[in-house]
Amino acid sequence: MTVSPARINTQHRPRTQAKVLTLATPPSTATRRAFPKWLSSLAGHALPPLVTALFLLALWEIICSSPTASVPPPSRVVSETWELIAHPFYVGQGVDQGLFWHILASLRRVALGYGLAALTGIALGTLVGQSQWAMRGLDPIFQVLRTVPPLAWLPLSLAAFKDGNPSAIFVIFITAIWPIIINTAVGIRNIPQDYQNVARVLRLNQFEYFTKIMIPAAAPYIFTGLRIGIGLSWLAIVAAEMLIGGVGIGFFIWDAWNSSRISDIILALVYVGIVGYLLDRAIAFIAKIVTRNTANA
Numbered sequence: 001m002t003v004s005p006a007r008i009n010t011q012h013r014p015r016t017q018a019k020v021l022t023l024a025t026p027p028s029t030a031t032r033r034a035f036p037k038w039l040s041s042l043a044g045h046a047l048p049p050l051v052t053a054l055f056l057l058a059l060w061e062i063i064c065s066s067p068t069a070s071v072p073p074p075s076r077v078v079s080e081t082w083e084l085i086a087h088p089f090y091v092g093q094g095v096d097q098g099l100f101w102h103i104l105a106s107l108r109r110v111a112l113g114y115g116l117a118a119l120t121g122i123a124l125g126t127l128v129g130q131s132q133w134a135m136r137g138l139d140p141i142f143q144v145l146r147t148v149p150p151l152a153w154l155p156l157s158l159a160a161f162k163d164g165n166p167s168a169i170f171v172i173f174i175t176a177i178w179p180i181i182i183n184t185a186v187g188i189r190n191i192p193q194d195y196q197n198v199a200r201v202l203r204l205n206q207f208e209y210f211t212k213i214m215i216p217a218a219a220p221y222i223f224t225g226l227r228i229g230i231g232l233s234w235l236a237i238v239a240a241e242m243l244i245g246g247v248g249i250g251f252f253i254w255d256a257w258n259s260s261r262i263s264d265i266i267l268a269l270v271y272v273g274i275v276g277y278l279l280d281r282a283i284a285f286i287a288k289i290v291t292r293n294t295a296n297a
Contacts, residue, residue, distance in 0.1 A: 125184025
């Protein structure tokens with residue numbers, strides 16, 4: 001049997017593997033592709049509120065442009081408060097301070113009162129959520145006390161502390177603590193039974209169960225209470241400072257009202273809203289990190 005040379009060459013020809021060539025995208029092209037996506041994302045988040053704000057400002061300007069209007073238009077607010085806007089770090093005598101120092105004084109009071117409320121509220125909420133006896137004994141009292149308006153506590157705190165600053169801190173504390181307690185207790189009571197079974201199988205002690213099972217599982221509820229609490233704290237301090245006096249954004253608003261400086265009041269309200277929003281976003285950011293995006297933003 002004869003074999004043709006073509007067949008012999010085919011049989012002994014070395015096999016070569018096919019190579020897949022990947023064409024790398026030039027960095028400049030990848031950057032050009034990523035930039036429009038980033039720009040479109042920024043525009044999608046920034047443009048709607050910006051357009052809405054501009055529309056509201058234009059509407060406000062049109063409505064209040066009349067000489068008989070009791071509320072000044074935005075253009076007049078900016079012109080009358082330009083010194084406050086341009087010099088927020090001004091340091092004067094007594095309560096004559098720039099807006100930065102008024103806001104900073106309010107934030108210090110909020111930090112103290114809210115911090116105490118967070119620690120105490122999480123501890124009491126854990127107790128109420130874990131123990132049926134504690135829930136039956138304490139929950140009705142909490143439900144009654146939380147309905148008391150924040151400023152109703154101010155005369156009592158002034159009588160107890162004999163000073164405006166600790167009285168304002170107490171008002172913040174008593175205002176912020178209730179949503180923290182209630183949400184923490186709900187979170188503890190809603191821990192899945194499977195988690196508790198795992199803790200029994202692993203024979204975790206009380207401290208390990210608290211740190212590794214209970215707090216992580218209830219964290220979304222806890223941070224919901226913390227976000228509500230920080231908003232109520234900021235509301236309470238502005239109202240309390242109107243009555244206790246001293247340096248603070250609430251006192252600044254009340255002093256501006258007594259001096260008929262309506263533009264100053266409007267500017268202060270803008271700052272109050274911005275700071276309140278930033279406080280809420282800060283707690284939401286911490287919640288995302290701690291709960292790994294399981295908490296509602």
